[in-house]
Every structure is written in structure tokens, then in C-alpha cells.
Amino acid sequence: MMHMSITQLIGQTPVMSIAVPHRDSTLVLKIEKNNPGGSMKDRMAHSMVVAALQDGRLAPGGTIVESSSGNTGTGLALAALEFGLRFIAVVDHHAAPDKIRMMxxxxxxxxxxxxxxREDEVAVVERQRLAAQLGAQLPGALFMNQSDNPANPEGYAGxxxxxxSQIPDSIDAFVGCVGTGGSMTGISQRLKRHNPAIRTIAVEPAGSIVFGKPGHPYYQxxxxxxxxxxxxxVLDYSCIDEGVQVTDTQAFETARYIARRRGLLVGGSTGGAIYKALEFIASGKLSGTVVTTVADGGEKYLSTIFDDEWMEKRNLFDPAIAAQLDGWLMEKARAA
Structure with a gap:
């Protein structure tokens, strides 16, 4: 098929399996970093822009404004190119430098x-305030407000x-990251409509407040x-069976482990989701076919979580995690 625009390349991303032999289970990774903007957020960014143009909130030639750590912003930049729009990304120091360069x-x-x-403090409140201000002040501008935009979760129907289609036999569980809640809600709702028995586990960084635990800074x-x-x-708690937290060290060490053992570069939040998925499988809380998302690629974090000096300076190394992952993925014979 010949595509006529970059956003037509969104979707149809491949899957990759990781066997967990001694638990007779499989972890399936959906490689969303293969989207043209390098992340799953391409889906929801395009969905939000199309919805705003269709209902008249955004006029041709208008301006998109959004607070972003980078992935949503990249997706919106692609959509802005397709529809001839101006795009302003409101960011803070926490965004990965390569994401800003890409935008x-x-x-x-x-x-x-x-x-x-602080370096490990996400300035999302100030980002949201400034984005809303720009959206209100600039002629023809619209603050997308992904956290409250219903077109965010709708973007994950595809x-x-x-x-x-890729896993027609059975999906037993889905483990995903939760931020705005758009992807977790959009995916979980649709999976449960297909089969209410599918378990859904949402993973947030330790320090996040999504599930009511005390907040503190984090690097994810x-x-x-x-x-x-x-x-x-946009976050629908009713479609989530359990919410859990993962530490920066667990997330980043897992991302580095997957790169060195499987040759797949994944981002830090994906490392956290993989860690928790394998932990749940190893403990017997999940079994069968467990799906998680490679939300973005490690290529965007080569100067941070894949840089030894950066990790060491922030005391984020823990070699015990690689040993733990090896144990969870060992063959039956070795387990005996």
C-alpha cells in the first residue's frame, strides 16, 4: 500500500514475545515505538486533532498548544504538519533532550x-497553566488538554x-503505564468489552499519586x-483491576536489561511495565498471555538511562535487578 502522509503510517505495529518458561506464560510486547513519531502517543495525538477539527474547536490554519514531556508533542507535531497547523509545545527541564530536539x-x-x-521534579502543573494561558490568549489557538480530552482514549481503538488480530487465541492480561490515563483507559475498556475476564494492571512510578499513595519526585x-x-x-478507574508502583531503579535497570539481553531499546516507563508484568507472572498473579506496550524507544534516552555516568550520578544502579530478571526468565531445567 502506498501512503500519502506521515500519519497514515501510524498503527499496524508488530508484536514480540518473551517466554517465561517455568510459568508456562508469555509476555507479548506491542512495539509502539515503530509509529512514525516513535511512540504510542502518535495515535491519541492524531485522534485529538481530528476531533477538534471536526467539531470546530480548531479551525484550519489554527494553533495547537499542549503541555508535553515529548511523546505527545511529537505526535501533535506530525498531525500539525498534515493539517497545516501551528504547534506550540510547553515543556519543562524533565523532558528528555532528544524528545525536544525531535519536536x-x-x-x-x-x-x-x-x-x-528539582531535577527529578516534574513541573506538570506549571506546564498545564502556561499551556492553558497560551491557548486562551493566542488568536485561533486551542489548548488540547490531553488529560481531560475524551479523544485521547478514543485514539487507542486501532x-x-x-x-x-495479532493474538487471536487469547489475551489473559494487559499491563500498561498510566499517566494521563488515556492509553490505559482506552485499551483496557476495549479489551474488557472483548473479554471481561482479561486482567488489567496499571503501573505508575513510585512517587506518583494516581492510586492515592504519597507523592515524591521521580525520574521516569x-x-x-x-x-x-x-x-x-480521562482515567477510568473502573476498567483497571489493580494499580501498582515501580521504582526508577526497577524501571531503568529493566530497560537496560531488555536492551542487552533482547536487543530491543525501550524507554524507562516501558521498562517499569515490563518489570511489573514479569513480577506478576513470576508470583503467579498473572498467567497465560500477558501483553504490555513498548510505549516509546530507548533511542530517546541514550543520554540518560542508557548512560552509565548519568545513572551512577543519581544512584540508580542495582545489579540485583538483572539477576532477578534472569531468575524470572530461566528455563524449567535451571529452575529445578
């Missing part, structure tokens, strides 16, 4: 929030359709809800 390369205008913030990017912010209206 700029695609023509996005970058606005940094002002203020003194993801689930693809998944059900593009996931969770930091202290001081509010959980987005």
Missing part, C-alpha cells in the same frame, strides 16, 4: 516553563483491533501524576 525538527515551537524545580518521564497535579478526567 523542533518537526517544526514545533518550544516554550519552557519558568521556575526553580491498537486494540490490531492486538486482537511521560508517566504518572506528580504531587500537586490532579489525575486526568
Amino acid at each position: 523542533r525538527a518537526l517544526g514545533a515551537e518550544i516554550r519552557y516553563v519558568e521556575g526553580d524545580f 491498537y486494540v483491533d490490531e492486538l486482537l 518521564s511521560g508517566t504518572g501524576t506528580p504531587a500537586g497535579d490532579e489525575v486526568g478526567n
Whole structure:
């Protein structure tokens, strides 16, 4: 098939399996980093722009404004190119530098929030405030507000359709990251409509407040809800069976492990989802075919979580995690 625009390349991403032999289970990774903007957020970004153009909230030639740590912003930059729109991304120091470079390369205008913030503190509240202000002040501008935008979860309908086609026999569980809640809600709702018995596990960073635990700073990017912010209206708790937390060290060491053992570069939040999925399988809480998403690629984090000096400086190394992962993925003969 010949495609006529970059956004037509969104979707139809492949899957890759990782066997967990001594538990007779399989972890299936849906490789969403293969979308043209490098993440699963391409789906919801395109969905939000199309919905805004269709209902008249965004006029031809208008301006999109959004607070983003980078992946949503990249998806919106692609959609802006397709529809001839201006795009302003409001970011903070927490965004991976390569994500900002990518948005700029695609023509996005970058606005940094002002203020003194810790390196591991996500300034999402200030980002949201500035994005809303720009959306209200600039002529023809619209603040997309992904956290409260119903077109966010709707953007993942194609993801689930693809998944059900790729794994026609059975899906027993889905383990996904939760930030705004758009992907977790959109995917979980549709999977449960297909089969209510599918277990859904949402993973947030330790320090996030999505499931009511005390907030504190964290390094994981593009996931969770930091202290001081509010959980987005798009998050539907009723479609989530269990919410769990993963530490930065567990997430980042797992991402590095998957790169060195499987040759797949995944982002830090994906490392966290993989860690929790394997932990649940190893403990017997999940079994059969368990799906999780490679939300974005490790190529965006080569100067951070894949850089030894960066990891060491922040005391994020823990070699015991690689040994733990080896144990969870060992063959039956070795387990005996």
C-alpha cells in the first residue's frame, strides 16, 4: 500500500514475545515505538486533532498548544504538519533532550516553563497553566488538554483491533503505564468489552499519586501524576483491576536489561511495565498471555538511562535487578 502522509503510517505495529518458561506464560510486547513519531502517543495525538477539527474547536490554519514531556508533542507535531497547523509545545527541564530536539525538527515551537524545580521534579502543573494561558490568549489557538480530552482514549481503538488480530487465541492480561490515563483507559475498556475476564494492571512510578499513595519526585518521564497535579478526567478507574508502583531503579535497570539481553531499546516507563508484568507472572498473579506496550524507544534516552555516568550520578544502579530478571526468565531445567 502506498501512503500519502506521515500519519497514515501510524498503527499496524508488530508484536514480540518473551517466554517465561517455568510459568508456562508469555509476555507479548506491542512495539509502539515503530509509529512514525516513535511512540504510542502518535495515535491519541492524531485522534485529538481530528476531533477538534471536526467539531470546530480548531479551525484550519489554527494553533495547537499542549503541555508535553515529548511523546505527545511529537505526535501533535506530525498531525500539525498534515493539517497545516501551528504547534506550540510547553515543556519543562524533565523532558528528555532528544524528545525536544525531535519536536523542533518537526517544526514545533518550544516554550519552557519558568521556575526553580528539582531535577527529578516534574513541573506538570506549571506546564498545564502556561499551556492553558497560551491557548486562551493566542488568536485561533486551542489548548488540547490531553488529560481531560475524551479523544485521547478514543485514539487507542486501532491498537486494540490490531492486538486482537495479532493474538487471536487469547489475551489473559494487559499491563500498561498510566499517566494521563488515556492509553490505559482506552485499551483496557476495549479489551474488557472483548473479554471481561482479561486482567488489567496499571503501573505508575513510585512517587506518583494516581492510586492515592504519597507523592515524591521521580525520574521516569511521560508517566504518572506528580504531587500537586490532579489525575486526568480521562482515567477510568473502573476498567483497571489493580494499580501498582515501580521504582526508577526497577524501571531503568529493566530497560537496560531488555536492551542487552533482547536487543530491543525501550524507554524507562516501558521498562517499569515490563518489570511489573514479569513480577506478576513470576508470583503467579498473572498467567497465560500477558501483553504490555513498548510505549516509546530507548533511542530517546541514550543520554540518560542508557548512560552509565548519568545513572551512577543519581544512584540508580542495582545489579540485583538483572539477576532477578534472569531468575524470572530461566528455563524449567535451571529452575529445578
